[in-house]
Amino acid sequence: MDQFIWRVLPLLSILVSFLVFFYFQNSHTAQLYPLIKFPRSKCSLLPHHHFWISSKRIVTPQGIISGSVEINEGRIVSVIEGYGKQGQSKQEEIIDYGDAVVMPGLIDVHVHLDEPGRTEWEGFDTGTRAAAAGGVTTVVDMPLNNYPSTVSKETLKLKLDAAEDKIYVDVGFWGGLVPENALNLTILDDLLSAGVLGVKSFMCPSGINDFPMTTIDHIKAGLSVLAKYKRPIVVHAELQQDYGNHLDIKDTVDPHDYLTYQNTRPPSWEEAAIRQLVGVSKDTGIGGPLEGAHVHIVHLSDSSASLDLIKEAKSRGDSITVETCPHYLAFTSEEIPNGDTRFKCSPPIRDAHNKDKLWEAVLEGHIDLLTTDHSPTVPELKLLEEGDFLKAWGGISSLQFNLPVTWSYGKKYGLTLEQLSLLWSKRPAALAGIESKGTIEVGNHADIVVWQPEQEFDLDDNYPVFIKHYELSAYMGRRLSGKVLDTFVRGNLVFKDGKHAPAACGVQILAP
């Protein structure tokens, strides 16, 4: 008997170790599934996991330094001052960018990727390739223009499933606040629990049937739940005024004339909406009944009365911020050609005086951050041939051009690299509650854009553009300054010299 046990015991222990091995192997496989699918060689155009990026112009929160950034396993592990001082590191692990600028990757918190449901408009694949090519390392996707709209935990699940294995940069998600979930707050609560970074709502019709507008009462109800989660509402702030008159105007004037369209959405629409919003944001201050909630106004165009209301609300301590977009800072109504519907967006692009005042507000810090409001569509809806401003889709495609456009138009106004980085990285990260991104600092994700501000290029048909239907973008044909060379997402070199990494290794960002 004893002999039998001594024979069987080794066999038994081998069997047990096999079982243990397969058990852990399987549970591990589930966790590491994306990694096993996409090894580093597929995620990055660079073989190293531990390397140094050196440059004479690195934009850090402490200012522009000359030196290097040490990256290990996707994170920034040291920032070394002194160009060419990487210590003992091997030469092949140092990427020397000379005087090209090394900056935090852009975080664009207002992007419509349109998937699922309207992938012919854009989609996760093309949209995030465009982001990577433009130095945008994180986008936050809007809850509308996709179908169905993202207004419940079930519809969020459809989004997350659709995004899987298709994203080249990291992607977070806004949910939608619509009357249905504002009147049944359990749906909203579930949507927030499922990980949306906050919610978006419209104070005017959104142009999308399953995304109805909200009243200020709906917004107030939503804020009571958002306060608990400490997440923001981001609001399209236009409130229709004397609509009847504008219908009359439409019958009597030329729809090919840009001014006709501009007059249908005057600054008073923005002002009226923002007046209602600051009426509720007053409760978001410290000690207020809505403390923890935050109101963010998207794509401000009116730089007069609307902006004054926001400044006042800020100065009394409301938790409120505002963004504007490159198209309001680049274009003026005076120069929009007849019938060129590529420039149609809402609120509309206004006159040169308004643009100058917007830049002033950006540079003085009254406008907190920049976003694209990348809102593409198909040629059939943009109606370029017909040129009817009143019927065409409102929305401008420009995700890939954020950096060169802001820089090209902003440098004339005195925009600095440090301001650029605050407006496009640090403050957007703070709004979306995305920790570990937005600055070049030890411990943060190595999300980095390397670009050459002085290099000019023509945005013509020879330029590699990755957004779908790029011919509809208002920026095509422009000469811009500021070429993106390389883009890193969590240490992976995802874009270099017009080429993307073989696999889409972006991750989905969900609120904890």
Ligand SMILES: NC(=O)N[C@H]1NC(=O)NC1=O
């Ligand atoms: N639905 C949608 O994307 N609308 C956007 N387009 C635009 O020009 N302004 C918007 O809010």
Ligand SMILES: [Zn+2]
């Ligand atoms: Zn909007």
Ligand SMILES: [Zn+2]
């Ligand atoms: Zn939008």
